[in-house]
Amino acid sequence: MLQKVYDWIDDRVDITPLWRDIADHEVPEHVNPAHHFSAFVYCFGGLTFFVTVIQILSGMFLTMYYVPDIENAWRSVYYLQTEVAHGQIVRGMHHWGASVVIVMLFLHTLRVFFQGAYKKPRELNWMVGVMIFFIMLALGLTGYLLPWDNKAYFATQVTLEIAEGVPFIGEATKSLLGGDPEIVGAQTLTRFFAIHVFFLPAALFLLMGIHFIMIRKQGISGPL
Amino acid sequence: MKRGKGMRFVGDSRVTADKQKFIPKDYSEYPGRTEAFWPNFLLKEWLVGAVFLVGFLCLTIAHPAPLEKMADPTDAAYLPLPDWYFLFLYQLLKYQFASGPYVVLGVIVIPGLAFGGLLLAPFLDKGPERRPHRRPITTSLMLLGIISVFWLTYEAAAAVDYEAKAENNKPVLEEEVEIDTEDPGYAAYENSCLQCHGGSLEGGAAAPSLIGIEYTADEIKEIAVDGIGSMPADQFQGTDEELDQLAEFIVSVNEEE
Numbered sequence: 001m002l003q004k005v006y007d008w009i010d011d012r013v014d015i016t017p018l019w020r021d022i023a024d025h026e027v028p029e030h031v032n033p034a035h036h037f038s039a040f041v042y043c044f045g046g047l048t049f050f051v052t053v054i055q056i057l058s059g060m061f062l063t064m065y066y067v068p069d070i071e072n073a074w075r076s077v078y079y080l081q082t083e084v085a086h087g088q089i090v091r092g093m094h095h096w097g098a099s100v101v102i103v104m105l106f107l108h109t110l111r112v113f114f115q116g117a118y119k120k121p122r123e124l125n126w127m128v129g130v131m132i133f134f135i136m137l138a139l140g141l142t143g144y145l146l147p148w149d150n151k152a153y154f155a156t157q158v159t160l161e162i163a164e165g166v167p168f169i170g171e172a173t174k175s176l177l178g179g180d181p182e183i184v185g186a187q188t189l190t191r192f193f194a195i196h197v198f199f200l201p202a203a204l205f206l207l208m209g210i211h212f213i214m215i216r217k218q219g220i221s222g223p224l
Numbered sequence: 225m226k227r228g229k230g231m232r233f234v235g236d237s238r239v240t241a242d243k244q245k246f247i248p249k250d251y252s253e254y255p256g257r258t259e260a261f262w263p264n265f266l267l268k269e270w271l272v273g274a275v276f277l278v279g280f281l282c283l284t285i286a287h288p289a290p291l292e293k294m295a296d297p298t299d300a301a302y303l304p305l306p307d308w309y310f311l312f313l314y315q316l317l318k319y320q321f322a323s324g325p326y327v328v329l330g331v332i333v334i335p336g337l338a339f340g341g342l343l344l345a346p347f348l349d350k351g352p353e354r355r356p357h358r359r360p361i362t363t364s365l366m367l368l369g370i371i372s373v374f375w376l377t378y379e380a381a382a383a384v385d386y387e388a389k390a391e392n393n394k395p396v397l398e399e400e401v402e403i404d405t406e407d408p409g410y411a412a413y414e415n416s417c418l419q420c421h422g423g424s425l426e427g428g429a430a431a432p433s434l435i436g437i438e439y440t441a442d443e444i445k446e447i448a449v450d451g452i453g454s455m456p457a458d459q460f461q462g463t464d465e466e467l468d469q470l471a472e473f474i475v476s477v478n479e480e481e
Contacts, residue, residue, distance in 0.1 A: 150293055
Protein backbone atom coordinates (compact mmCIF):
# COMPACT_ATOMS: atom_id res chain seq x y z
CA MET A 1 0.00 0.00 0.00
CA LEU A 2 2.67 2.48 1.08
CA GLN A 3 4.78 1.42 -1.86
CA LYS A 4 1.86 2.11 -4.20
CA VAL A 5 1.29 5.57 -2.74
CA TYR A 6 5.00 6.25 -3.10
CA ASP A 7 5.05 5.00 -6.71
CA TRP A 8 1.96 7.06 -7.56
CA ILE A 9 3.62 10.25 -6.31
CA ASP A 10 7.00 9.31 -7.77
CA ASP A 11 5.41 8.74 -11.16
CA ARG A 12 4.16 12.29 -11.22
CA VAL A 13 6.80 14.39 -9.45
CA ASP A 14 9.88 12.16 -9.59
CA ILE A 15 10.79 12.41 -5.92
CA THR A 16 13.31 9.56 -5.87
CA PRO A 17 16.30 11.68 -6.94
CA LEU A 18 15.52 14.16 -4.17
CA TRP A 19 16.18 11.79 -1.31
CA ARG A 20 18.52 9.47 -3.20
CA ASP A 21 20.81 12.44 -3.64
CA ILE A 22 21.02 12.72 0.15
CA ALA A 23 21.09 9.00 0.87
CA ASP A 24 23.52 7.78 -1.78
CA HIS A 25 26.93 8.92 -0.84
CA GLU A 26 29.95 7.23 0.49
CA VAL A 27 31.34 7.84 3.95
CA PRO A 28 35.11 7.78 3.52
CA GLU A 29 37.28 5.75 5.84
CA HIS A 30 39.06 8.69 7.42
CA VAL A 31 35.87 10.20 8.87
CA ASN A 32 34.43 6.92 10.16
CA PRO A 33 35.03 6.35 13.89
CA ALA A 34 34.39 2.65 13.33
CA HIS A 35 37.72 2.49 11.49
CA HIS A 36 39.73 5.20 13.24
CA PHE A 37 38.47 6.16 16.68
CA SER A 38 40.13 9.58 16.44
CA ALA A 39 37.59 10.35 13.70
CA PHE A 40 35.08 11.13 16.47
CA VAL A 41 36.10 14.77 15.91
CA TYR A 42 33.96 14.60 12.79
CA CYS A 43 30.89 14.05 14.99
CA PHE A 44 30.83 17.58 16.35
CA GLY A 45 29.13 19.09 13.33
CA GLY A 46 26.41 16.45 13.34
CA LEU A 47 25.92 16.83 17.08
CA THR A 48 25.59 20.59 16.63
CA PHE A 49 22.79 19.92 14.18
CA PHE A 50 21.23 17.42 16.56
CA VAL A 51 21.20 19.91 19.44
CA THR A 52 19.81 22.55 17.07
CA VAL A 53 16.91 20.21 16.34
CA ILE A 54 16.40 19.76 20.10
CA GLN A 55 16.39 23.56 20.45
CA ILE A 56 13.80 23.99 17.70
CA LEU A 57 11.47 21.32 19.10
CA SER A 58 11.76 22.34 22.76
CA GLY A 59 11.40 26.00 21.76
CA MET A 60 8.20 25.23 19.87
CA PHE A 61 6.76 23.63 22.99
CA LEU A 62 7.91 26.50 25.21
CA THR A 63 5.99 29.03 23.11
CA MET A 64 2.81 27.11 23.93
CA TYR A 65 3.06 28.55 27.45
CA TYR A 66 5.33 31.55 27.21
CA VAL A 67 3.80 35.05 27.14
CA PRO A 68 6.08 37.84 25.82
CA ASP A 69 4.82 40.57 28.09
CA ILE A 70 6.49 42.13 31.13
CA GLU A 71 3.56 41.38 33.44
CA ASN A 72 3.27 37.73 32.51
CA ALA A 73 6.58 36.59 31.02
CA TRP A 74 8.18 35.66 34.33
CA ARG A 75 4.91 34.24 35.68
CA SER A 76 4.41 32.08 32.60
CA VAL A 77 7.95 30.69 32.95
CA TYR A 78 7.41 30.10 36.67
CA TYR A 79 4.13 28.34 35.92
CA LEU A 80 5.80 26.24 33.24
CA GLN A 81 8.60 25.38 35.63
CA THR A 82 6.42 24.46 38.62
CA GLU A 83 2.96 23.44 37.41
CA VAL A 84 3.10 22.11 33.86
CA ALA A 85 3.76 18.38 33.44
CA HIS A 86 7.36 17.93 32.23
CA GLY A 87 7.60 21.71 31.79
CA GLN A 88 10.78 21.75 33.83
CA ILE A 89 12.38 19.16 31.55
CA VAL A 90 11.39 20.94 28.35
CA ARG A 91 12.67 24.26 29.65
CA GLY A 92 15.76 22.47 30.97
CA MET A 93 16.44 21.03 27.52
CA HIS A 94 16.15 24.47 25.93
CA HIS A 95 18.28 26.11 28.61
CA TRP A 96 21.09 23.54 28.60
CA GLY A 97 20.82 22.98 24.87
CA ALA A 98 21.70 26.65 24.37
CA SER A 99 24.99 26.04 26.16
CA VAL A 100 25.70 22.63 24.63
CA VAL A 101 25.13 23.92 21.11
CA ILE A 102 27.73 26.66 21.66
CA VAL A 103 30.21 24.08 22.98
CA MET A 104 29.59 21.74 20.04
CA LEU A 105 29.82 24.60 17.56
CA PHE A 106 33.11 25.66 19.15
CA LEU A 107 34.53 22.13 18.90
CA HIS A 108 33.32 21.79 15.30
CA THR A 109 34.95 25.12 14.41
CA LEU A 110 38.23 24.03 15.99
CA ARG A 111 38.15 20.72 14.09
CA VAL A 112 37.64 22.47 10.76
CA PHE A 113 40.20 25.13 11.60
CA PHE A 114 43.05 22.93 12.74
CA GLN A 115 42.54 20.49 9.89
CA GLY A 116 42.73 23.35 7.44
CA ALA A 117 39.47 22.12 5.95
CA TYR A 118 38.40 25.68 5.15
CA LYS A 119 40.91 25.98 2.33
CA LYS A 120 40.07 26.03 -1.33
CA PRO A 121 37.43 25.12 -2.48
CA ARG A 122 35.59 25.41 0.85
CA GLU A 123 36.12 29.12 1.66
CA LEU A 124 32.45 29.99 1.21
CA ASN A 125 31.27 27.20 3.44
CA TRP A 126 33.66 28.31 6.18
CA MET A 127 32.24 31.83 6.04
CA VAL A 128 28.67 30.53 6.14
CA GLY A 129 29.67 28.43 9.15
CA VAL A 130 31.15 31.41 11.00
CA MET A 131 27.94 33.32 10.28
CA ILE A 132 25.96 30.42 11.77
CA PHE A 133 28.17 30.78 14.85
CA PHE A 134 27.30 34.48 15.09
CA ILE A 135 23.58 33.71 14.68
CA MET A 136 23.79 31.14 17.47
CA LEU A 137 25.45 33.66 19.79
CA ALA A 138 22.71 36.17 18.92
CA LEU A 139 20.07 33.54 19.66
CA GLY A 140 21.66 32.97 23.05
CA LEU A 141 21.76 36.69 23.73
CA THR A 142 18.11 37.35 22.83
CA GLY A 143 16.84 34.18 24.51
CA TYR A 144 18.54 35.16 27.76
CA LEU A 145 16.12 38.09 28.26
CA LEU A 146 12.91 36.19 27.71
CA PRO A 147 12.33 34.71 31.22
CA TRP A 148 12.33 38.33 32.45
CA ASP A 149 14.05 37.55 35.73
CA ASN A 150 16.68 39.73 37.35
CA LYS A 151 19.67 38.29 35.52
CA ALA A 152 17.85 38.57 32.20
CA TYR A 153 16.87 42.17 32.77
CA PHE A 154 20.23 43.45 33.95
CA ALA A 155 22.26 41.49 31.40
CA THR A 156 20.13 42.98 28.64
CA GLN A 157 20.53 46.45 30.05
CA VAL A 158 24.31 46.02 29.97
CA THR A 159 24.19 44.55 26.46
CA LEU A 160 22.20 47.50 25.16
CA GLU A 161 24.61 49.91 26.84
CA ILE A 162 27.49 48.16 25.10
CA ALA A 163 25.63 48.42 21.78
CA GLU A 164 25.21 52.13 22.47
CA GLY A 165 28.99 52.46 22.79
CA VAL A 166 29.47 51.65 19.10
CA PRO A 167 30.35 54.85 17.24
CA PHE A 168 27.87 56.39 14.75
CA ILE A 169 25.29 53.61 14.68
CA GLY A 170 25.27 52.80 18.41
CA GLU A 171 22.20 54.73 19.46
CA ALA A 172 20.19 53.67 16.43
CA THR A 173 21.10 50.04 17.09
CA LYS A 174 20.04 50.38 20.71
CA SER A 175 16.66 51.86 19.72
CA LEU A 176 16.16 49.19 17.07
CA LEU A 177 16.89 46.31 19.45
CA GLY A 178 15.43 47.78 22.62
CA GLY A 179 12.44 49.54 21.12
CA ASP A 180 13.34 52.73 22.94
CA PRO A 181 16.47 54.88 23.24
CA GLU A 182 16.36 54.74 27.06
CA ILE A 183 13.93 52.25 28.56
CA VAL A 184 14.52 48.52 28.82
CA GLY A 185 10.94 47.35 29.13
CA ALA A 186 7.85 46.05 27.39
CA GLN A 187 9.05 47.01 23.90
CA THR A 188 12.44 45.44 24.50
CA LEU A 189 10.87 42.16 25.52
CA THR A 190 8.60 41.93 22.47
CA ARG A 191 11.45 42.90 20.15
CA PHE A 192 13.79 40.31 21.62
CA PHE A 193 11.00 37.73 21.42
CA ALA A 194 10.38 38.46 17.74
CA ILE A 195 14.12 38.41 16.98
CA HIS A 196 14.65 35.19 18.92
CA VAL A 197 11.64 33.31 17.56
CA PHE A 198 11.28 34.58 13.98
CA PHE A 199 14.15 36.63 12.57
CA LEU A 200 17.16 34.67 13.77
CA PRO A 201 15.73 31.16 13.20
CA ALA A 202 14.79 32.19 9.65
CA ALA A 203 18.37 33.31 9.03
CA LEU A 204 19.67 30.18 10.75
CA PHE A 205 17.63 27.80 8.58
CA LEU A 206 18.71 29.58 5.42
CA LEU A 207 22.39 29.45 6.36
CA MET A 208 22.19 25.82 7.54
CA GLY A 209 20.54 24.87 4.24
CA ILE A 210 23.36 26.54 2.31
CA HIS A 211 25.94 24.91 4.62
CA PHE A 212 24.58 21.40 4.01
CA ILE A 213 24.05 21.84 0.27
CA MET A 214 27.66 22.97 -0.05
CA ILE A 215 28.89 19.99 1.97
CA ARG A 216 27.04 17.62 -0.40
CA LYS A 217 28.31 19.51 -3.46
CA GLN A 218 31.93 19.65 -2.36
CA GLY A 219 32.14 16.48 -0.33
CA ILE A 220 34.05 16.25 2.91
CA SER A 221 37.69 17.29 2.92
CA GLY A 222 40.26 14.55 2.45
CA PRO A 223 42.49 13.09 5.16
CA LEU A 224 45.41 15.17 6.39
CA MET B 225 26.77 9.49 -11.88
CA LYS B 226 23.69 9.09 -14.00
CA ARG B 227 22.07 12.37 -12.97
CA GLY B 228 20.95 14.44 -15.92
CA LYS B 229 22.90 12.49 -18.49
CA GLY B 230 20.96 10.60 -21.10
CA MET B 231 17.72 10.94 -19.20
CA ARG B 232 14.52 10.68 -21.21
CA PHE B 233 11.39 12.48 -20.13
CA VAL B 234 7.67 12.01 -20.76
CA GLY B 235 6.65 14.70 -23.24
CA ASP B 236 8.01 18.07 -22.21
CA SER B 237 7.69 17.26 -18.49
CA ARG B 238 10.38 16.43 -15.93
CA VAL B 239 8.86 12.99 -15.39
CA THR B 240 11.48 10.41 -16.31
CA ALA B 241 10.58 7.93 -18.99
CA ASP B 242 13.09 5.37 -17.72
CA LYS B 243 12.01 3.44 -14.67
CA GLN B 244 15.04 3.35 -12.45
CA LYS B 245 14.75 1.67 -9.09
CA PHE B 246 18.28 2.23 -7.95
CA ILE B 247 20.83 4.82 -8.75
CA PRO B 248 24.01 2.82 -8.44
CA LYS B 249 26.44 4.10 -5.82
CA ASP B 250 29.56 5.76 -7.02
CA TYR B 251 32.46 5.25 -4.65
CA SER B 252 35.22 6.12 -7.06
CA GLU B 253 36.32 9.34 -5.37
CA TYR B 254 37.64 7.78 -2.17
CA PRO B 255 39.69 4.64 -2.06
CA GLY B 256 39.80 2.64 1.16
CA ARG B 257 37.10 1.25 3.38
CA THR B 258 34.17 3.46 2.51
CA GLU B 259 30.74 2.80 3.88
CA ALA B 260 27.31 3.58 2.47
CA PHE B 261 25.74 6.51 4.26
CA TRP B 262 22.27 5.03 3.83
CA PRO B 263 21.50 2.95 5.80
CA ASN B 264 24.74 1.59 7.37
CA PHE B 265 26.46 4.74 8.56
CA LEU B 266 23.22 6.53 9.43
CA LEU B 267 22.37 3.72 11.85
CA LYS B 268 25.65 4.26 13.68
CA GLU B 269 25.10 8.00 13.77
CA TRP B 270 21.65 7.27 15.18
CA LEU B 271 23.21 5.24 18.00
CA VAL B 272 25.71 8.00 18.83
CA GLY B 273 22.80 10.47 18.84
CA ALA B 274 20.78 8.25 21.19
CA VAL B 275 23.66 7.94 23.67
CA PHE B 276 24.22 11.69 23.49
CA LEU B 277 20.51 12.34 24.08
CA VAL B 278 20.46 10.13 27.17
CA GLY B 279 23.43 12.01 28.63
CA PHE B 280 21.85 15.32 27.78
CA LEU B 281 18.54 14.38 29.41
CA CYS B 282 20.39 13.24 32.55
CA LEU B 283 21.95 16.71 32.69
CA THR B 284 18.60 18.47 32.39
CA ILE B 285 17.04 16.28 35.07
CA ALA B 286 19.98 16.62 37.47
CA HIS B 287 20.19 20.40 37.03
CA PRO B 288 16.84 22.11 36.43
CA ALA B 289 17.02 25.34 34.44
CA PRO B 290 17.62 28.22 36.84
CA LEU B 291 15.10 31.00 37.27
CA GLU B 292 15.72 34.04 39.43
CA LYS B 293 13.07 36.31 40.86
CA MET B 294 11.07 38.54 38.57
CA ALA B 295 12.94 41.46 37.03
CA ASP B 296 13.10 44.41 39.40
CA PRO B 297 14.67 47.45 37.69
CA THR B 298 14.97 49.23 41.05
CA ASP B 299 17.29 46.54 42.44
CA ALA B 300 20.45 48.65 42.36
CA ALA B 301 22.52 46.09 44.24
CA TYR B 302 22.12 43.44 41.55
CA LEU B 303 25.33 42.42 39.80
CA PRO B 304 24.56 42.08 36.09
CA LEU B 305 26.20 39.14 34.33
CA PRO B 306 25.81 37.79 30.80
CA ASP B 307 25.53 34.10 30.00
CA TRP B 308 28.87 32.27 30.27
CA TYR B 309 29.70 32.39 26.56
CA PHE B 310 29.71 36.20 26.61
CA LEU B 311 31.79 36.50 29.78
CA PHE B 312 35.03 37.02 27.81
CA LEU B 313 33.64 40.12 26.07
CA TYR B 314 32.21 41.37 29.34
CA GLN B 315 35.58 40.92 31.03
CA LEU B 316 37.44 42.62 28.16
CA LEU B 317 35.33 45.75 28.61
CA LYS B 318 36.40 45.96 32.26
CA TYR B 319 40.03 46.69 31.41
CA GLN B 320 41.21 50.27 31.24
CA PHE B 321 42.57 49.99 27.72
CA ALA B 322 39.17 48.82 26.48
CA SER B 323 36.74 51.04 28.37
CA GLY B 324 36.03 54.69 29.10
CA PRO B 325 37.70 56.79 26.40
CA TYR B 326 39.00 53.65 24.69
CA VAL B 327 35.62 51.89 24.61
CA VAL B 328 35.72 51.80 20.81
CA LEU B 329 38.79 49.60 21.13
CA GLY B 330 36.93 47.16 23.41
CA VAL B 331 33.61 47.17 21.58
CA ILE B 332 34.69 47.33 17.93
CA VAL B 333 38.41 47.02 17.26
CA ILE B 334 39.50 44.01 19.33
CA PRO B 335 36.39 41.81 18.81
CA GLY B 336 36.21 43.02 15.20
CA LEU B 337 39.78 41.93 14.50
CA ALA B 338 39.29 38.58 16.23
CA PHE B 339 35.97 37.65 14.66
CA GLY B 340 36.77 39.31 11.33
CA GLY B 341 39.96 37.27 11.21
CA LEU B 342 37.97 34.13 11.94
CA LEU B 343 35.44 34.93 9.22
CA LEU B 344 38.12 35.69 6.64
CA ALA B 345 40.53 32.92 7.67
CA PRO B 346 40.48 31.23 4.21
CA PHE B 347 41.68 34.47 2.60
CA LEU B 348 44.32 35.24 5.19
CA ASP B 349 45.76 31.73 5.18
CA LYS B 350 45.85 30.90 1.49
CA GLY B 351 48.75 28.47 1.32
CA PRO B 352 48.17 24.87 0.28
CA GLU B 353 49.35 23.42 3.61
CA ARG B 354 46.65 21.96 5.85
CA ARG B 355 48.56 20.48 8.78
CA PRO B 356 48.64 22.82 11.81
CA HIS B 357 52.43 22.64 12.27
CA ARG B 358 53.02 23.49 8.62
CA ARG B 359 51.23 26.84 9.00
CA PRO B 360 52.62 28.12 12.32
CA ILE B 361 51.34 31.70 12.08
CA THR B 362 47.70 30.69 11.61
CA THR B 363 47.91 28.04 14.29
CA SER B 364 49.59 30.27 16.85
CA LEU B 365 47.13 33.12 16.25
CA MET B 366 44.23 30.75 16.80
CA LEU B 367 45.82 29.29 19.94
CA LEU B 368 46.41 32.82 21.22
CA GLY B 369 42.75 33.61 20.58
CA ILE B 370 41.54 30.48 22.35
CA ILE B 371 43.81 31.05 25.36
CA SER B 372 42.65 34.68 25.62
CA VAL B 373 38.98 33.69 25.52
CA PHE B 374 39.45 30.96 28.13
CA TRP B 375 41.49 33.22 30.36
CA LEU B 376 39.06 36.15 30.12
CA THR B 377 36.14 33.82 30.84
CA TYR B 378 37.97 32.40 33.85
CA GLU B 379 38.83 35.87 35.16
CA ALA B 380 35.19 36.96 34.88
CA ALA B 381 33.71 33.81 36.38
CA ALA B 382 36.18 33.46 39.25
CA ALA B 383 35.11 36.84 40.66
CA VAL B 384 31.47 35.80 40.95
CA ASP B 385 29.89 33.80 43.75
CA TYR B 386 27.20 32.11 41.67
CA GLU B 387 25.73 30.16 44.58
CA ALA B 388 25.19 33.22 46.75
CA LYS B 389 23.75 35.04 43.75
CA ALA B 390 21.20 32.28 43.14
CA GLU B 391 20.43 32.12 46.86
CA ASN B 392 19.67 35.85 47.04
CA ASN B 393 17.49 35.82 43.96
CA LYS B 394 15.25 32.82 44.48
CA PRO B 395 12.03 32.95 42.52
CA VAL B 396 9.06 33.87 44.70
CA LEU B 397 5.52 34.14 43.48
CA GLU B 398 4.49 36.85 45.91
CA GLU B 399 0.80 37.28 45.23
CA GLU B 400 -0.17 33.75 46.09
CA VAL B 401 0.77 34.06 49.74
CA GLU B 402 -1.93 35.47 51.94
CA ILE B 403 -0.85 36.85 55.28
CA ASP B 404 -3.39 36.40 58.03
CA THR B 405 -2.81 39.52 60.14
CA GLU B 406 -5.38 38.23 62.69
CA ASP B 407 -3.15 35.29 63.55
CA PRO B 408 -1.75 35.58 67.08
CA GLY B 409 1.66 34.78 65.57
CA TYR B 410 1.43 37.91 63.43
CA ALA B 411 1.22 40.05 66.57
CA ALA B 412 4.50 38.56 67.73
CA TYR B 413 5.91 39.04 64.22
CA GLU B 414 4.88 42.72 64.27
CA ASN B 415 6.73 43.28 67.53
CA SER B 416 10.00 41.60 66.73
CA CYS B 417 10.47 40.92 63.04
CA LEU B 418 8.39 43.32 60.92
CA GLN B 419 10.88 46.14 60.99
CA CYS B 420 13.43 44.23 58.95
CA HIS B 421 11.44 41.46 57.28
CA GLY B 422 8.57 43.70 56.13
CA GLY B 423 4.80 43.82 56.70
CA SER B 424 4.08 40.83 54.45
CA LEU B 425 7.26 38.84 55.12
CA GLU B 426 8.63 40.12 51.82
CA GLY B 427 12.05 41.00 53.20
CA GLY B 428 13.90 44.28 52.86
CA ALA B 429 17.30 45.86 52.49
CA ALA B 430 18.60 44.34 55.73
CA ALA B 431 16.82 41.01 55.78
CA PRO B 432 15.69 38.32 53.33
CA SER B 433 12.11 37.33 52.58
CA LEU B 434 10.55 34.79 54.93
CA ILE B 435 8.46 33.34 52.13
CA GLY B 436 9.80 30.25 50.47
CA ILE B 437 12.07 29.22 53.35
CA GLU B 438 12.36 25.60 54.32
CA TYR B 439 12.97 25.76 58.07
CA THR B 440 10.98 23.79 60.64
CA ALA B 441 9.23 25.53 63.54
CA ASP B 442 12.05 24.62 65.91
CA GLU B 443 14.71 26.01 63.58
CA ILE B 444 12.75 29.25 63.20
CA LYS B 445 12.57 29.60 66.97
CA GLU B 446 16.29 29.06 67.23
CA ILE B 447 17.01 31.67 64.53
CA ALA B 448 14.67 34.20 66.13
CA VAL B 449 16.56 33.86 69.41
CA ASP B 450 20.15 33.18 68.32
CA GLY B 451 20.26 34.91 64.94
CA ILE B 452 21.74 33.55 61.72
CA GLY B 453 24.23 34.93 59.19
CA SER B 454 24.12 38.70 59.42
CA MET B 455 21.05 38.59 61.69
CA PRO B 456 22.06 39.37 65.26
CA ALA B 457 20.89 37.34 68.27
CA ASP B 458 18.07 38.32 70.62
CA GLN B 459 15.89 39.91 67.97
CA PHE B 460 12.86 38.21 69.47
CA GLN B 461 11.21 40.09 72.34
CA GLY B 462 8.42 38.18 74.07
CA THR B 463 7.31 35.10 75.96
CA ASP B 464 7.95 31.49 75.01
CA GLU B 465 4.28 31.12 74.11
CA GLU B 466 4.55 34.01 71.67
CA LEU B 467 7.67 32.44 70.23
CA ASP B 468 5.73 29.22 69.56
CA GLN B 469 2.93 31.18 67.90
CA LEU B 470 5.42 33.12 65.79
CA ALA B 471 7.18 29.99 64.53
CA GLU B 472 3.88 28.29 63.75
CA PHE B 473 2.69 31.36 61.90
CA ILE B 474 5.78 31.57 59.70
CA VAL B 475 5.63 27.83 58.96
CA SER B 476 1.92 28.08 58.10
CA VAL B 477 2.58 30.92 55.63
CA ASN B 478 5.19 28.77 53.91
CA GLU B 479 2.92 25.75 53.83
CA GLU B 480 0.14 27.71 52.14
CA GLU B 481 2.42 28.64 49.33
